[in-house]
Amino acid sequence: xxxxxxxxxxxxxxxxxxxxxxxxxxxxxxxxxxxxxxxxxxxxxxxxxxxxxxxxxxxxxxxxxxxxxxxxxxxxxxxxxxxxxxxxxxxxxxxxxxxxxxxxxxxxxxxxxxxxxxxxxxxxxxxxxxxxxxxxxxxxxxxxxxxxxxxxxxxxxxxxxxxxxxxxxxxxxxxxxxxxxxxxxxxxxxxxxxxxxxxxxxxxxxxxxxxxxxxxxxxxxxxxxxxxxxxxxxxxxxxxxxxxxxxxxxxxxxxxxxxxxxxxxxxxxxxxxxxxxxxxxxxxxxxxxxxxxxxxxxxxxxxxxxxxxxxxxxxxxxxxxxxxxxxxxxxxxxxxxxxxxxxxxxxxxxxxx
Amino acid sequence: xxxxxxxxxxxxxxxxxxxxxxxxxxxxxxxxxxxxxxxxxxxxxxxxxxxxxxxxxxxxxxxxxxxxxxxxxxxxxxxxxxxxxxxxxxxxxxxxxxxxxxxxxxxxxxxxxxxxxxxxxxxxxxxxxxxxxxxxxxxxxxxxxxxxxxxxxxxxxxxxxxxxxxxxxxxxxxxxxxxxxxxxxxxxxxxxxxxxxxxxxxxxxxxxxxxxxxxxxxxxxxxxxxxxxxxxxxxxxxxx
Numbered sequence: 001x002x003x004x005x006x007x008x009x010x011x012x013x014x015x016x017x018x019x020x021x022x023x024x025x026x027x028x029x030x031x032x033x034x035x036x037x038x039x040x041x042x043x044x045x046x047x048x049x050x051x052x053x054x055x056x057x058x059x060x061x062x063x064x065x066x067x068x069x070x071x072x073x074x075x076x077x078x079x080x081x082x083x084x085x086x087x088x089x090x091x092x093x094x095x096x097x098x099x100x101x102x103x104x105x106x107x108x109x110x111x112x113x114x115x116x117x118x119x120x121x122x123x124x125x126x127x128x129x130x131x132x133x134x135x136x137x138x139x140x141x142x143x144x145x146x147x148x149x150x151x152x153x154x155x156x157x158x159x160x161x162x163x164x165x166x167x168x169x170x171x172x173x174x175x176x177x178x179x180x181x182x183x184x185x186x187x188x189x190x191x192x193x194x195x196x197x198x199x200x201x202x203x204x205x206x207x208x209x210x211x212x213x214x215x216x217x218x219x220x221x222x223x224x225x226x227x228x229x230x231x232x233x234x235x236x237x238x239x240x241x242x243x244x245x246x247x248x249x250x251x252x253x254x255x256x257x258x259x260x261x262x263x264x265x266x267x268x269x270x271x272x273x274x275x276x277x278x279x280x281x282x283x284x285x286x287x288x289x290x291x292x293x294x295x296x297x298x299x300x301x302x303x304x305x306x307x308x309x310x311x312x313x314x315x316x317x318x319x320x321x322x323x324x325x326x327x328x329x330x331x332x333x334x335x336x337x338x339x340x341x342x343x344x345x346x347x348x349x350x351x352x353x
Numbered sequence: 354x355x356x357x358x359x360x361x362x363x364x365x366x367x368x369x370x371x372x373x374x375x376x377x378x379x380x381x382x383x384x385x386x387x388x389x390x391x392x393x394x395x396x397x398x399x400x401x402x403x404x405x406x407x408x409x410x411x412x413x414x415x416x417x418x419x420x421x422x423x424x425x426x427x428x429x430x431x432x433x434x435x436x437x438x439x440x441x442x443x444x445x446x447x448x449x450x451x452x453x454x455x456x457x458x459x460x461x462x463x464x465x466x467x468x469x470x471x472x473x474x475x476x477x478x479x480x481x482x483x484x485x486x487x488x489x490x491x492x493x494x495x496x497x498x499x500x501x502x503x504x505x506x507x508x509x510x511x512x513x514x515x516x517x518x519x520x521x522x523x524x525x526x527x528x529x530x531x532x533x534x535x536x537x538x539x540x541x542x543x544x545x546x547x548x549x550x551x552x553x554x555x556x557x558x559x560x561x562x563x564x565x566x567x568x569x570x571x572x573x574x575x576x577x578x579x580x581x582x583x584x585x586x587x588x589x590x591x592x593x
Contacts, residue, residue, distance in 0.1 A: 041469075042466060042469060042472050044469045044473050217481065222566075222567045228477070230475070231475075232477075234480075235477045236475050241475040266386035307502070309502075312492075312504075314492065314506060316506055316565075316566035316567070
């Protein structure tokens, strides 16, 4: 009984304290992730690791870090240099330029809706097994930021602002790679894209054009586009299965993709399915950025498939070169694909916007 | 919290195992991607992907009631965690007469887009085919008559005749399986095996050369898949 009274008094004391009371020990403020209604209705809850919960302070710090060029050795490259907000956090270049103008190895993947990647495997090849792990590699990659984590931590530690921001976000003034990548991952998890015209159609706010309607039918038709098996449907508003497929780009592989990670030859030439959202701003396409336009992409699936031992069986007409769409069907399919692009995504994010 | 003696006496733990075989030889994810299988029609084939849905897994009790065990379970040969699940029910094993389940969804359960965990793994069927969900995806390659490797997509869904797109006609292609349980122990293992070779045999000898892809909109193919499926599964019960 006495313990019960004590606990009640303690609760009363704590709840009476205000946020700005001196001496009050406070943690960071939980971040209220706004989950789009289509996502909450159609999908299971996003992946939010318990050892890195979203907080207002952590997300804000992650955004600041994302745009900070001091993460790179020469101070010229930030995450946003290759993941541009106006490009849905991808790059216009086939492969991005790192420090000293070096070309990277793959096309920069766009960044949105990553908290709904349930297998938690990131990058084109699935090498990173969490968003935190994904943020680790570019900083030290010699063709990307070319830095060392010791150097990055020292640079930020000497800054007049960062130590306090890390303390507010993670309760420590000591800056290291763990808290930096945690902050970056928190920020990335808040990048949600769900305001495309097709989303508005699903919400009953607009109609599709006849061409978009036909494009959707082609997308969903196993006899024509058969895109839905890998890229989902209106019931999977991510528009990706986040799985790994060989989509018939090559017969011989210059880049083994997933196979280089697993060591299994059956995985050679497999890459993670990208989302079809925001395609109007994520060109060029494929892991190596080989296609400049959506027309080239659709032509690939229609006539340009290349056979190989690991090509996905879902590329079912590989022996005929592809699904053989008519010119009208191609144009309509692209009209539908464009309706998955959110014109406002990325706005208001980062310094100066 | 540990179970008391009386709780233990009134509960039964189940371990459901989902195994796969080819003509009696067990297969696993290690068996994928190699041309080690030959169907009854003599076609050599590989398996690259196998996912299938079992639903309405329930117990039949001696007093005539039914106890649900699990609404549905998606088996994915490439995901170890999907090959086994443990369930507990508050009935004693001596009151249990049988376990029953469905391959696929019945029509009441097969509603479009209502299962977020199935939506998240792109298990849906397009609305133009009636919506709902796949029952199975069995994908791989086979050696065709021209000596080429050709893909096959042996996908099972609710059979639909879409010859009039405005008036889809359906035929049920889910089917039930049942196995009696005679056990007095509190821990029961139920092993549900899929003999994949049976999809291509009985009663319809299947030629991938003729029917390999675009089977979802193929009404006749779906009916034949469902008919062949009835000899595919076997259920074993053991105490452990």
